[in-house]
Amino acid sequence: AQSVTQPDIHITVSEGASLELRCNYSYGATPYLFWYVQSPGQGLQLLLKYFSGDTLVQGIKGFEAEFKRSQSSFNLRKPSVHWSDAAEYFCAVGPNRDDKIIFGKGTRLHILP
Amino acid sequence: DVKVTQSSRYLVKRTGEKVFLECVQDMDHENMFWYRQDPGLGLRLIYFSYDVKMKEKGDIPEGYSVSREKKERFSLILESASTNQTSMYLCATGQIYGYTFGSGTRLTVV
Numbered sequence: 260a261q262s263v264t265q266p267d268i269h270i271t272v273s274e275g276a277s278l279e280l281r282c283n284y285s286y287g288a289t290p291y292l293f294w295y296v297q298s299p300g301q302g303l304q305l306l307l308k309y310f311s312g313d314t315l316v317q318g319i320k321g322f323e324a325e326f327k328r329s330q331s332s333f334n335l336r337k338p339s340v341h342w343s344d345a346a347e348y349f350c351a352v353g354p355n356r357d358d359k360i361i362f363g364k365g366t367r368l369h370i371l372p
Numbered sequence: 373d374v375k376v377t378q379s380s381r382y383l384v385k386r387t388g389e390k391v392f393l394e395c396v397q398d399m400d401h402e403n404m405f406w407y408r409q410d411p412g413l414g415l416r417l418i419y420f421s422y423d424v425k426m427k428e429k430g431d432i433p434e435g436y437s438v439s440r441e442k443k444e445r446f447s448l449i450l451e452s453a454s455t456n457q458t459s460m461y462l463c464a465t466g467q468i469y470g471y472t473f474g475s476g477t478r479l480t481v482v
């Protein structure tokens with residue numbers, strides 16, 4: 260069955276430091292992959308998505324993610340985080356057998372000043 | 373851009389009340405979804421609809437029902453609210469190329 264795992268529940272980084280959030284998936288073919296961000300009290304906003312082609316995708320707010328088929332991973336990166344990046348981040352994969360997108364449980368990012 | 377509007381950001385209801393959560397999308401999307409979000413559990417799908425008057429149960433439909441009389445509107449109904457339904461409720465629309473979410477409704481049942 261298709262699934263997505265975000266191994267880290269919480270991540271803390273200092274402002275200005277680099278960031279990598281991990282995402283692993285289980286999928287039989289080439290999946291569609293997504294990263295969403297949720298600021299406190301808000302809905303989810305799409306950061307970036309991968310369907311095919313170049314395995315390094317650029318998103319909004321300076322984020323990027325790399326699809327690595329051999330590792331079944333789609334990790335999110337940012338070279339230098341800002342205090343406003345503090346939020347919860349969700350990795351997602353689809354479609355599943357019901358043609359839906361499946362979401363990971365999220366990683367909460369904390370930023371130290 | 374597709375916009376998804378949830379009518380209330382915060383709601384406080386009493387146990388046993390019938391509660392309606394409303395969601396409206398401004399594009400002509402067939403699919404609409406209701407999720408609840410709880411700490412440590414991520415997003416769990418309650419119900420979804422792929423057309424007017426069509427609905428299917430998600431992973432946690434117990435205690436909920438839905439209504440979709442018009443394409444743009446998808447309502448989540450708590451027939452008799454209970455304290456364990458205190459949660460953040462998120463509406464979404466879209467297809468396998470990506471979903472667009474509303475801002476959420478934080479429901480507290482007391």
